[in-house]
Amino acid sequence: MVNIEEHMTKARDLGLENDRVPVEYYTSAAYFRREQDMIFRRAWLMVGRVEDVAEPGDFIVRDVPPLKASVIIARGKDGKVRAFHNTCSHRGVALVCQDRGNALTFRCPYHAWIYRIDGSLSAIPAEQDFPHVDKAANGLAPIHLDTWAGFIFLNFADEPEATLPEFLAGLDTMLDGAPFDQFPFSIQVSDEIDCNWKNLVNAFNEGYHVAVLHNKTLRAAVVPKDNPHLHYLDIKQFGPHSAGTVPRNFDYDPQAPALTWVYAQMLPTSAPDVAAINEGRAGFYEHPGINRLKIPNFGTETITIFPNISIQPLANGYLFYQFWPMSEGRMRTDVRIYSRHAPRTLREEFAMASTLAATRDVVVEDMAMSRLQQIGFESGGKKYQQFGQNEPLLRMFTRDYEAYLAGGGMPRQPDKAEAAE
Amino acid sequence: MNGPDAPEKSLIPQQFAFLEPFVETWGHLRTQDERYAKRQALDQEELEAFHAALAHRLEEVFTHLDQFDPQALPEAEALLFRVALGLTEAAQAVEIFGQPRVPHAPFPHGVAIAWNGYQPH
Ligand code: FES
Ligand SMILES: [Fe+2]
Numbered sequence: 111m112v113n114i115e116e117h118m119t120k121a122r123d124l125g126l127e128n129d130r131v132p133v134e135y136y137t138s139a140a141y142f143r144r145e146q147d148m149i150f151r152r153a154w155l156m157v158g159r160v161e162d163v164a165e166p167g168d169f170i171v172r173d174v175p176p177l178k179a180s181v182i183i184a185r186g187k188d189g190k191v192r193a194f195h196n197t198c199s200h201r202g203v204a205l206v207c208q209d210r211g212n213a214l215t216f217r218c219p220y221h222a223w224i225y226r227i228d229g230s231l232s233a234i235p236a237e238q239d240f241p242h243v244d245k246a247a248n249g250l251a252p253i254h255l256d257t258w259a260g261f262i263f264l265n266f267a268d269e270p271e272a273t274l275p276e277f278l279a280g281l282d283t284m285l286d287g288a289p290f291d292q293f294p295f296s297i298q299v300s301d302e303i304d305c306n307w308k309n310l311v312n313a314f315n316e317g318y319h320v321a322v323l324h325n326k327t328l329r330a331a332v333v334p335k336d337n338p339h340l341h342y343l344d345i346k347q348f349g350p351h352s353a354g355t356v357p358r359n360f361d362y363d364p365q366a367p368a369l370t371w372v373y374a375q376m377l378p379t380s381a382p383d384v385a386a387i388n389e390g391r392a393g394f395y396e397h398p399g400i401n402r403l404k405i406p407n408f409g410t411e412t413i414t415i416f417p418n419i420s421i422q423p424l425a426n427g428y429l430f431y432q433f434w435p436m437s438e439g440r441m442r443t444d445v446r447i448y449s450r451h452a453p454r455t456l457r458e459e460f461a462m463a464s465t466l467a468a469t470r471d472v473v474v475e476d477m478a479m480s481r482l483q484q485i486g487f488e489s490g491g492k493k494y495q496q497f498g499q500n501e502p503l504l505r506m507f508t509r510d511y512e513a514y515l516a517g518g519g520m521p522r523q524p525d526k527a528e529a530a531e
Numbered sequence: 532m533n534g535p536d537a538p539e540k541s542l543i544p545q546q547f548a549f550l551e552p553f554v555e556t557w558g559h560l561r562t563q564d565e566r567y568a569k570r571q572a573l574d575q576e577e578l579e580a581f582h583a584a585l586a587h588r589l590e591e592v593f594t595h596l597d598q599f600d601p602q603a604l605p606e607a608e609a610l611l612f613r614v615a616l617g618l619t620e621a622a623q624a625v626e627i628f629g630q631p632r633v634p635h636a637p638f639p640h641g642v643a644i645a646w647n648g649y650q651p652h
Contacts, residue, residue, distance in 0.1 A: 295648065297646050298645045299644055300642060300645075301642040326627050326628055327627055364626075366586075366626035366627075367586040367626075368582065368619075368625075369626055371590065452646075452648060453601075453649060455601060456596045456601050456612055457593050459601070459651060460612075460615060463619040464619040467567070467622075467623050470567075470642060470644075471623055471627070471633050474640065474642075475633055475636075477636075478635035478636040478637070481635075482635060
């Protein structure tokens, strides 16, 4: 029998003594500018899944708000996935205007310069008037791209300071083989909120608020009697990334008629599939890097990837959250609910729409609180916010945030000159 | 026959006439975000009346809908399904919050929703 108290990771267990953080980090334009340069232009940023561009010719367009970047991600005829800035080599137009599609070429709508799906420039109308343009050197501007576990990451540095595996610092090996690919279907919910992006990062890094803020939505399902403040268990650090185990209540049995009917059609993403667990086919539950303590009422392993990702593998899929700054006082939250398949019946569509509404409402609670927090910060009565012993991941994020702003944070590569000696 | 001034005949299948009072409110909404907005704008009493009429009879509704190809629903069944989908929002108000809106959220509140690779009803 696991003694839960023993595994409630406290800040002191991780040597994290930074028990408060200046409010200025959350309100100042100067800090936002430093975040753009020192974090978002340096870290690897997750922007999608390989399933989003499954076939040769498939492409998606994604924006990266803190950098004002518009990015084309496309799978070439050679099967390779590449990323480019969405800007024409002629006079700059963001030439791909669809969110997604399948194409062999991209044609700029302004003067019809044509690019291949691999980014190379294939044709210039009236080419004789551009004798100075070397087609071979005027493809779409590439962005460094790598993938891990089917997640697509970009790096906007001219030369990344670390490779993606170096950046992931062991989180990738702990989760090696985790079955994200078994859940290819997603529903996305996005919203823009008047608050600093780190308010949401922090909200997803502690369970302390769950019994209070989510009193009506989550408490009964996830807060167990022996862990009333939903302390994360067995927190593991991987550079600036982390994972922690979160319990739930397996005996949660909603008595409300609509909810009960939904559970009977198709278990929500978050609900334990007891039969599947017992038969050893419950996806993430079987993975050795997940629920290392083997707690019997395992809920999720909450996985944080610096700077702005939270992933929660669940019995019937996983939840993906991403928090993008737009300015110091405005941000965008993207939530994706991943499932095994699209609805096959109207019953399943109804069940998934219900899960969508329920998941959205929980995030709306977090976003609403983050907005109130920003109002409080900007009112200016407090110079600091405070982090408890039970909020170790907030201290950890702040430690690594400060390291990045100071020019560090990335895994150190051997100095090139030194290595050459 | 309906003359030009007669009220438009509702198309909901006859055995679900008990949902007639809710067709006007929920039957013409096409997206989850429209349903979310409707839920926020209604009074709790209206949400409760809808929930009381439908929540215990979902199985009946879907036993009927099971007979049809989901991708080619006749208009009457499509209307019935859209009304039913209203309950995905109304139930949040009735079964979870005890009020139409998420506490502390802005009003009106909307989010952008995308089902990737599936066209919901
Ligand atoms: S700007 Fe693209 S062709 Fe001119
Ligand atoms: Fe929360």
